Structure formats: C-alpha cells, structure tokens
Amino acid sequence: MNKLPNIKTHFADWYQSVVYDAELADQTPVRGCMVIRPYGYAIWERMQHILDLQFKKLGIQNAAFPLLIPLSFLQKEKEHVEGFAPEVAVVSHAGGKELEEPLVVRPTSETIIHTMFARWIHSWRDLPLKINQWCSVVRWEMRPRPFLRTSEFWWQEGHTAHETEEEARRMAEQMHQLYRVFMEEYLAMPVIAAAKPPHERFAGADETFTLEGCMQDGKALQMGTSHLISQDFARAFGITFQNRQEGISYPFLTSWGVSTRMIGGMIMTHGDQKGLIIPPKIAPVQVVIIPIFKAENRERVLEATRELAKQLHQVARITVDESDTETPGAKFYRWELKGVPLRVEIGMRDIDAGTVTVVDRPEGVKRLIQWTQVEQTVEDLLVEIQQKLFEKAKEHRAAQWVVTDETLAQFGHRLAENNGFYEVGWSGDEKAIVALKEFGGTIRCVLPTHQRKRCFYNGSESRYDIVVAKAY
C-alpha cells in the first residue's frame, strides 16, 4: 500500500490522499464534481441524522423544492444575482426543445422558497414558518477540492419567516449556536461563532453569522453560516402577511446551512500521518473487531469473534473484518487509515486467557482487557477519545492563535509563510481587505469583544476585534 504524503510538509497532498485512500470520496469525469463513496456518505448520514432530530425539536419541517429555478428569479434581488450569477449552471434545452426562459440549477434556494412563501403566508397566524431542505446545490468551481470546494455539494438549507425582526434574529442566532454545539460536541472541533464583516456576508443578507474552524495547518475553514436575510427579499418576492393590527407587513427572513464541507473540516482537524481519525460520536464504525487466526484455528477464533461482536453490538457501532485474503497487519493499516476510533484484536492466546486487546486510534495504546470488562472499557474509551480529540484540537488552535497589536506590515509575512489566526483590531477601513489579500489573508469574522485598540491596517483607532487568517 502507498504511504500517505507527509502531513507536516505536504498537508494539501496528505488531505487529498486521505480522502481518496480511505474511500470517502472519488473523482469523477464530471468536471469539479465528486462522488461521495459509501464510507464518506455514512459519515454524512450520521451528521444528517443528528442535526435533523435537533431541527425537528425546534419545529422545523423538511420539504423538497425544485432543483431548477427560472433565471429571472435570481434577478429579482439585486445583490443575490450579483453574488451567484457567475457560478450558476444554466439549462437551455429540455424535452428536446430550447426553453423560452433558461433555468439555473439551484446554487441555493432562497428565490424559489421565497416564491412559495408568498403563496403560503397570509396572516401572522401562518408565522413563524420554518422549512428545511436536504439536497445538493451547484456552484461552478474552477479549483475543486473534495468536500471543500466542488461544483456540486450536499447540504441542508433552512429558511424561515417571522413576524418581527427580533424573532428572526433570535432564530438566526439559535441556529448559529445549534451548529456550534454540534461541531464541538459531535465533531470535536472548536469553532469561532461570530459575525462576518459586511463584505463577507451572504449575497442579500443583513447579517451573516459564521462558524470558523482552525485546521492543522493554521488555515481557517468556514464550516457553516446563518443569515438574517434582508427584507428586500420579502419585497422582491411579494411575501406579505396580515399583522396583528390587521395591517399588511413584510415578514423577516432567515436562512442557514451546513454542508458536506464539515467532513473536510473533520479530516483536517483530527487526521494524522496514519490517516483519518473520526470522533466516536460521528463515526459510522466505532469499533472494528479483527480476529487473528491461522488455518488450523480459524473456526474457533471466528466463533469467539462473533460472540464478542454480539456483546459489543450492544454498546457501539461495530464491524468485524473476517476476510482471510488480508493479513492482520494489512487490516490494521486499512482501518487506521479509515480512522475507526477503536480496534479490538482477538486471537487464540486471547481466547485461552479470556482477554482481548483493545487499541485506540489516536494514540495507538494497546490494552489487554478481560473479556468481562470489554463492554465497559469500550464505552469508556469512546467517551475518552471524543473528549481528548476536542482537547487536542483546542490546544492546537491555541498554538495557532496570535493576539497582537502589530500592523499588517509587521505580521503579514509571518501569516503568508506560516498561516495562523491573528486576533487584531480593525477600524473598518475596507482598504485593509485588499492589503490582506497580498499576504493570502482574509477577515474571517468580527468578534463580540473590543479589546484591541489599533487598526491592524492603518494604525488608527480600532472599532472591532477581528480574526485574520488564510482560508480554504
């Protein structure tokens, strides 16, 4: 088997190799589009399952809207079309004929969903309306990278309408926090939950909240967003309702989404030289059981293995790798590459001694465990691994985080060469954005604090604390 590229010196190559070698995804002959293979899709299904339950508890209902949207719909909201028009895929022909009006493959569904909202919302009694859609969207991508940037990607997009701006803002903030807790508790990823600066907002949003993860190479990854949508959308799409005073009002709208990009973030946060490490709470397979046998004791070992599997099935998502076309060593290598949190080995010596060997993926510590203790041990270790991965990721981010009153001229080259998160002050001067670009950096978010006194760009008085970093 091929060794992975060096994670320290060739992080980008390492990332792509892990994605393909661990069979999470594959390239396709369709430019910029990937296939999510079963192992990668099982991770996405875990994410969907957990989030979907949480959405439903908040009264959010799933629905399905058309994939194809008339081009004119995108043009109804000025900023929206400017943001998305360059990226869309356009259907010109269908059913053997040229279409009277071109359709675009949805890059996001605000325009069609708001069109339907206008049909469905009549009175304040119809509000709040909270809709979610699990689907794929298409945004043409010139430099695709699996899970991070592909022309098609899979996501959920939530869309809500509310009577008041306060309620809409609470909704956008609630989803923002729901995402943060999910990323921290399930993906074991520390994320900054903060607002985007105005120039980084969603095309047509009054406010965009973002979740920014810190990858092992010190670059940022935007992991999800939640928007307070401009009321211009309600006006553009004619969404009105009879308010409690029997007048006519425009509702306040939100939208929010997370995507398969989270899988990329998880890989780049936890992986190591051996490959993927999947946090136990999100792992499709938490424990792989590998029987170690020779021809003469094969049946006895497999019998004990199945007994063990039955036991562990009660406490974890498990798989048994029984195949006899591979050596145990080759199996170890493959399941390590795939990032399964725990490996349980069982051979003749174990059977005689009433033990098994339990090996954790992140640290590779081997533990000889009594058969009677194995369920408890596995349960405990899964909890411990989850916590340790989160702690390690937090430590790593702390090591990448620089709080400084230096100006860009002073720290820019360090950012350009070594990446990292720079917490600095900003006056709001937009020239800073262009200047940052030269060093490969962007303003990732505006922090809720205000402690840095000087603008990192021009040295004048600062208005905001921000985080500056390179980003995927």
Place this chain on the structure above:
Amino acid sequence: MNKLPNIKTHFADWYQSVVYDAELADQTPVRGCMVIRPYGYAIWERMQHILDLQFKKLGIQNAAFPLLIPLSFLQKEKEHVEGFAPEVAVVSHAGGKELEEPLVVRPTSETIIHTMFARWIHSWRDLPLKINQWCSVVRWEMRPRPFLRTSEFWWQEGHTAHETEEEARRMAEQMHQLYRVFMEEYLAMPVIAAAKPPHERFAGADETFTLEGCMQDGKALQMGTSHLISQDFARAFGITFQNRQEGISYPFLTSWGVSTRMIGGMIMTHGDQKGLIIPPKIAPVQVVIIPIFKAENRERVLEATRELAKQLHQVARITVDESDTETPGAKFYRWELKGVPLRVEIGMRDIDAGTVTVVDRPEGVKRLIQWTQVEQTVEDLLVEIQQKLFEKAKEHRAAQWVVTDETLAQFGHRLAENNGFYEVGWSGDEKAIVALKEFGGTIRCVLPTHQRKRCFYNGSESRYDIVVAKAY
C-alpha cells in the same frame, strides 16, 4: 372551505384537490415541477426510513453521485440514449461560459454509476457491489400531475454488480419482492408483482420486474421497477473483473427504484370523499387529539389534553391541535382531509366522566372509551385500520378484475369506458400493442401463470397470461 370534487364522477379532479388541499404538494412557477410540502414530505420520510433500514440489512450502501452527467455517457449504450434523450434537461453553460460538452441533469444514474463501477471493481472479491442513492431526477414532462408525473421527482435508485447472472437475477427478484411486501404491509396496497413485456422494459434492461397497483378508478399505476440490466452496459462502460479462474469477466448488473409516485398511489387507493386516508404504518401523524373547550374551561381541558397526549405519545405518532382560532368542526374537517387514521376528542364532559371519544378515519365510527383503556384502544385500532384498508383495497381490485377469453374487439369498449384490469391471453404479437392503444389500454405485465388459451388480439394460441389496463 371548499368541498372536494366528486370522487366517483371526477376522480382526476378529486385527486388534484386532495393533493393541494391536504397540503401534500403545491404547484410551482417552474414548468412541470412541484414542491413537496412538509406534510407530504413527512410521508416520504417515513417511506425512506422503512426502506432504508431494509436496504441496509441486505448490505446495500448509500452513496451520492453527480447530478450532472456528460451527454456522451448517455450515448454509450444505444438503447439507453434512445429511451432517455428526448426527456433530458441539458446544461449548456456554467460558470459564465459555454461548456465544451453539454451535461444532462440525470434522468437516472446508470451511466455515471457504471463509470464509477469500472474504477472500483477489479476482482471477484469486490463483488457483489450494492449501492443505493436517494435523490431527485429530471425527465421533462409535458402533462405533469403531482406525484404521478412531474419533470422532477424524488426516488431511490439501487445499482448492483454481481459475478454471475444467477446472482444478479436473484438480486433483482429480491428487491422486487422487498418492494411488494413494503407496498402490501405498509401502504396497504395490493400490487401485482410480475415481469414487464419486452417492449415495456427499461431502456437497456434484459428483464424488468414491475409492481402494478390498481387505483379506485380501475386504472393501473406502476409503483416501482427492478431491472436485470443488459451486460451491454458492462461492456459499454468497461466494467471488468478478474474472475475466480483468473480470467477477465464482465459483471452482471441490476438496478431498481421506487419514487414519490407511491404517495400518489396511496392517495388513489385509499382516499374517499372526505379526502386522504393514510395507512397507520406510514402515517406521519397517526392520532390527532382535539380538545373541545369554551373560554371558561379552556385551561382545564388543555391540561387534561396534554396529560392524554403524554400517554398516547408512548404508543403512537400523535399531534395535538390546540389552536383556538378554529372551531372543533373545522379541525375535524381538516384532519379528515389530511387522512390521519384516528381522532381523539376530549371535552369537559369527558373529563368529568373519565372518558374520551375515539373516531376512526375510514369508517367514522365514534367510540366512547374509558381513559384507562385509551392506549390499548388506540394501539388495537391502528392495527385494525391497517388491516381493513388492505382488505378493502383487495376487494376493490377484485371487483375491477376481469378474467376473460374475449377478444379486444369484444371487451375493448368496456375497457375504454369503464377502465378495469383484464386478465387475458397473448400470443406475443406486437400488433396487439397498437390495437390496445386505441382503447387507451396497455399491457401492464406478463403473469407467471399460463391459463388463458386464446390471444386477446388475434384469437390465435396464447403464449402468455397478461394483464391489460389503462395506466397513469
């Protein structure tokens, strides 16, 4: 509220009104495309959940393949492109430029999935490979009808590859039977599980198995299909594997799918003049609790209602309709329209007497039940309703089913005027297909029996027993 069109005299209008009024789906400004609204989508999610568990037990794994497929891929298999080319939506531009090669929005995914199979399959050890995808597909539709024919529809498409033809055939038959059992046990719909005649096969299939439901108007609905795919696909896409004799072989392929069309079938099988009737096993809401209160006893009734809800929550999927902007009568009407199997009413008189009123949707029988008996009653009634709906649907189909040795000239006008299923003999003469069209009929399937002696078309010796009907 509007009354529904008469189900006996205006079945098609009745159907559309039920779909829209019960808020299952809605029309959109995108030609031929519908929105599945939350109530309709919740039914689809129930179907997905049940089927997905069954697929996984058979070792079928979910994955996600590109939505856009190069036009040339469709052209690799001659019959396939002839079947689908007239229906596809074509993307000519993307990312602001004309594409070098047009892409089609997938009408089905054989061509892209087989392309990936060629990359993934090397040895007999890689087989069987069993992949499924939940997604939407686009086939341009001139006469759209919600759930039955829309330009975009939602489905699952399974694709497998096998070492031997026997194994592939077993797989196609296994899925065919899985679908049949699902339709009978969950949707309470009797379906004919049989083979399609050659001219009705999937474009590029050696054999197509179909599930044919009988709607209340005596027309057939194809509810799902399972195909043994021609080995030409493996050749066209270069899928080969090293066989057990170390030679090179082409694998044998299957594909199989069911779609949101099943929702249409369910409506047309069980609905009545009051609207939808959803079989309990598939109903997103099995029991609606409606408190009956006046201003002066509102709190006491609502308190008892919530208590009751807590109890019933243990045994059924329930909802409580607490709103005080509607009369109980209006609520009854709406939940009947939506086809919820059971309604539980609770008012002051009930609270004083320690009773509730339970009303079943199909027969509208009111039962005064002791509070202590309510959970058991609900459980029992849900089972009973499920069984009775299936029995009634079977009786209805039997009443539509005509076994005859008559020729088309004799029964054709009855078919044209009154619909119905005609079980007749067929010599295999393809002229029969055109002749049938004049009466609006098609050959729905070839039965496994051979009891009819004369061909319904030309009176010659019959080779097959077939079912002839009009179809959606």
